[in-house]
Amino acid sequence: MSMILIAPSILSADFAALGAEVRAVDVAGADMIHVDVMDGHFVPNLTIGPMVVKALRKHSAKPFDVHLMIAPVDPLIPAFAEAGADIITVHPEAGPHLHRSLQLIRALGKKAGVSLNPGTPEGVVAPVLDLVDLILVMSVNPGFGGQSFIDSQLAKIAALRRMIDQSGRDIVLEVDGGVNTHTIGPAFAAGARAFVAGSAIFGDNSNYSERIADLRRAIAT
Numbered sequence: 001m002s003m004i005l006i007a008p009s010i011l012s013a014d015f016a017a018l019g020a021e022v023r024a025v026d027v028a029g030a031d032m033i034h035v036d037v038m039d040g041h042f043v044p045n046l047t048i049g050p051m052v053v054k055a056l057r058k059h060s061a062k063p064f065d066v067h068l069m070i071a072p073v074d075p076l077i078p079a080f081a082e083a084g085a086d087i088i089t090v091h092p093e094a095g096p097h098l099h100r101s102l103q104l105i106r107a108l109g110k111k112a113g114v115s116l117n118p119g120t121p122e123g124v125v126a127p128v129l130d131l132v133d134l135i136l137v138m139s140v141n142p143g144f145g146g147q148s149f150i151d152s153q154l155a156k157i158a159a160l161r162r163m164i165d166q167s168g169r170d171i172v173l174e175v176d177g178g179v180n181t182h183t184i185g186p187a188f189a190a191g192a193r194a195f196v197a198g199s200a201i202f203g204d205n206s207n208y209s210e211r212i213a214d215l216r217r218a219i220a221t
Contacts, residue, residue, distance in 0.1 A: 004219060005172065005194035006212050007034040007065050010056075011047065011145045012198030018052070019059045025201065026060040028208035032087075033062050034176070034196045036142075037080070039070035042094055043143035050076070050083040057084035065134075065196075067115060067176070069142050070094065074101055081108040089113030089136050092124045102131040113174075117142060118150050122159045129167050135160055137192065140177030145198045149178030154190045161191025181218040188219045 008030050013021035022033055035053060040046035053066060066085035070076060073094040080088055088105045092098045092114065105112040113134035114125050118141055125135055137157050140147035157175060164171045175187045176196035184195055201211045 003193060004188070004216060005031040005174070006215055007032040007174070007194060007196045008201045008208075008212070009034040009036055009145065009176070009196050009198035010202075011036040012202040014202070018056060021202070022056050022059040025208050025212070026062050029212045030062060030208075032065040032194070033060055035064055035066045035085070037066060037068050037070060038143065042071040042091070043069045045143045050079040053080060053085060054083040063087060065089070065113075065174075067113075067136065068094070069115075074104060077101065077104050078108060081105070081110050085110060087111040087113055087134055089115050089134060091115050091117065092120060093117070098124075099128050099131065102128055106131060113172075115142075115176075116156065118153060122156050122163065125160070126163065129163070129169065129171070132169075132171055134172040134174055134194070135164070136174045136176055136196075138177050139175050139179070139183075139187070142177075147178055149180075149183040149187075151186075153177075154186055157187060157190035157192050164191075179215075181214050184215050184218050185221070 008025040038045045038047040063086040065087045067089045071094040073090045102112040111133035115136040117138050139149045139153040174194035175192040179195050179197045180200040
């Protein structure tokens with residue numbers, strides 16, 4: 001995978017043709033496929049479960065970056081691991097023991113991620129940094145696509161970048177929420193290296209290759 005990772009979020013895809021949508025962004029140059037799982041409880045929306053992840057798995061060999069916005073999260077981690085998730089990301093607030101959740105993900109042979117909501121401080125990940133493969137900064141409040149980037153999260157990204165660099169560990173720093181050609185540059189400058197994009201890629205009559213290329217060009221300029 002390249003240093004800059006683009007992860008199209010299928011939350012913004014055509015749910016009537018998810019398999020085709022996943023294949024299309026794979027061919028268009030996506031580095032990962034971002035799968036948002038919402039339970040209508042931890043966040044105010046309801047999306048998909050393990051069976052959909054399993055059904056989509058055959059449509060792409062790219063890593064499945066599965067973001068679990070569900071609580072309690074631990075009981076469903078094994079099901080998503082079995083369904084074909086490569087990276088499983090959980091929220092500190094989604095269970096009583098973040099360390100145990102990360103241990104479980106790793107015991108299942110998957111990469112472990114922690115997602116921080118806009119109101120969650122970056123220091124939460126410090127005690128579990130040795131178990132983390134990915135840190136996802138939410139630059140919107142989770143639950144819905146199409147929201148605007150919260151600029152205050154740039155400082156959090158920068159703080160996490162310093163934390164990761166000081167650790168010496170190969171941890172992916174990812175940002176999700178309002179990512180487009182206007183916001184991806186500042187997020188990259190702050191230290192993010194993986195970018196979840198939904199409406200900036202998917203949409204009617206979208207040229208997915210062009211939109212992914214536009215995001216990469218926006219970082220370079």
